[in-house]
Amino acid sequence: MKSRGKTGAGIITGWSSMGLPAVFLLCIFFFFLGFFGSSLFSQQVENESASLHITRPRPRMLNQNEYDPMPQGDSGDDYFxxxxxxxxxxxxxxxxxxxxxxxxxxxxxxxxxxxxxxxxxxxxxxxxxxxxxxxxxxxxxxxxxxxxxxxxxxxxxxxxxxxxxxxxxxxxxxxxxxxxxxxxxxxxxxxxxxxxxxxxxxxxxxxxxxxxxxxxxxxxxxxxxxxxxxxxxxxxxxxxxxxxxxxxxxxxxxxxxxxxxxxxxxxxxxxxxxxxxxxxxxxxxxxxxxxxxxx
CATH class of the missing domain: 2.60.120.620 (q2cbj1_9rhob like domain)
Incomplete structure (x- = not known):
């Protein structure tokens, strides 16, 4: 238990000894690393989609079961x-x-x-x-x-x-x-x-x-x-x-x-x-x- 306590204290002490400016710069560094990393990943996915000829979704076709037909006239039909x-x-x-x-x-x-x-x-x-x-x-x-x-x-x-x-x-x-x-x-x-x-x-x-x-x-x-x-x-x-x-x-x-x-x-x-x-x-x-x- 004591060894775990010392490890935790060492981490806190290490961050504290770096000072606020260093911590701030590290935060900025990791932020931009994550931002550019996600952009590169997104671009890669788009390129892979293009290579697979993925196009915009096709219009959804009418499903017979989605609608209740209206009463039709003598010359009409009862289906869509x-x-x-x-x-x-x-x-x-x-x-x-x-x-x-x-x-x-x-x-x-x-x-x-x-x-x-x-x-x-x-x-x-x-x-x-x-x-x-x-x-x-x-x-x-x-x-x-x-x-x-x-x-x-x-x-x-x-x-x-x-x-x-x-x-x-x-x-x-x-x-x-x-x-x-x-x-x-x-x-x-x-x-x-x-x-x-x-x-x-x-x-x-x-x-x-x-x-x-x-x-x-x-x-x-x-x-x-x-x-x-x-x-x-x-x-x-x-x-x-x-x-x-x-x-x-x-x-x-x-x-x-x-x-x-x-x-x-x-x-x-x-x-x-x-x-x-x-x-x-x-x-x-x-x-x-x-x-x-x-x-």
Whole structure:
């Protein structure tokens, strides 16, 4: 017991003999040692996280069990559904849907389209002919309705588009499946038809939904040159590939609106398909109308 007492007294005596200035300096030394040590450790953790490609947390998906559904109407559903999307632009209103279709669905659509492909055509303005517009759209394509597809793939996709857009599927045209080979493109154009250029319209295209069926190694982007009013005041060259660009990724979807809520054409909805530089581009387009009977 005595030896323990002497040891304790020796420590106290040693600190006392150093004096207050020395004790103060030691305290400062240990403070900065701890501060810089923690900073270095924090930096090391950040570097290790970066090397492991740790990114910001992904948005939490909706859990069916978290909410009690409201009483639905006769035409509604009693379950929650989540179709993730990103707002790409407000001018035009353009939404991106990652992973909208599966790889198997995309491959199935390509398989059914390959046997019926033909050079793509255009709706002609007054005075235009197929000959003087042949360089505007150089892809190959075909039209197919969901009721023609015995596999049921297009029916599944059409139902999902209906949920994503809240536009009844009976307002949709047949799917236009397109293939763009090397160098092929579609110059900037509108999906809606201006009556002053195309004559009176029985119905109008409200929106377009593009389902990318393949990746493209380089080029092939969907572009909006007038996004947010850019390039609209200049003498725009419709062959240019500028503005907001969306790279095709297999299974992803793109929705954009051609009309304002008042029914007039949104000038910023001008869009096109950039030339394919490397690879091949497959896409299925669904045009949505403001009327059911549009034939």
């Amino acid at each position: 559904t989540t179709i993730p999307f990103q707002i790409l632009s407000w001018k035009p209103r353009a939404l991106y849907f990652p992973g909208f279709a599966t790889e198997q669905q995309c491959n199935g659509i390509i398989k059914m389209a390959k046997v019926k492909l033909a050079p793509s055509t255009l709706a002609l303005r007054k005075g235009e002919t197929a000959e003087n517009t042949k360089d505007i759209r150089t892809s190959s394509g075909m039209f197919v309705s969901s009721y023609e597809d015995k596999t049921g793939i297009l029916d599944q996709i059409e139902k999902k588009i209906e949920r994503a857009t809240m536009i009844p599927r009976r307002h949709g045209e047949a799917f236009n499946v397109l293939r763009y080979d090397l160098g092929q493109k579609y110059n900037s154009h509108y999906d809606a038809f201006n009556p002053t250029e195309y004559g009176p319209q029985k119905s109008q295209r409200i929106a377009s939904f593009l389902l990318y069926l393949s990746d493209v190694e380089e080029g092939g982007e969907t572009m909006f040159p007038f996004e947010n009013g850019e390039n609209a005041d200049s003498n725009y060259d419709f062959r240019k590939c500028i503005g907001l660009k969306i790279k095709p990724r297999k299974g992803d979807g793109l929705l954009f609106y051609s009309l304002y809520p008042n029914g007039t054409i949104d000038p910023t909805s001008l869009h096109g398909s950039c030339p394919v530089i490397k690879g091949q581009k497959w896409v299925a387009t669904k045009w949505l109308r403001n009327e059911e009977d549009f034939d």
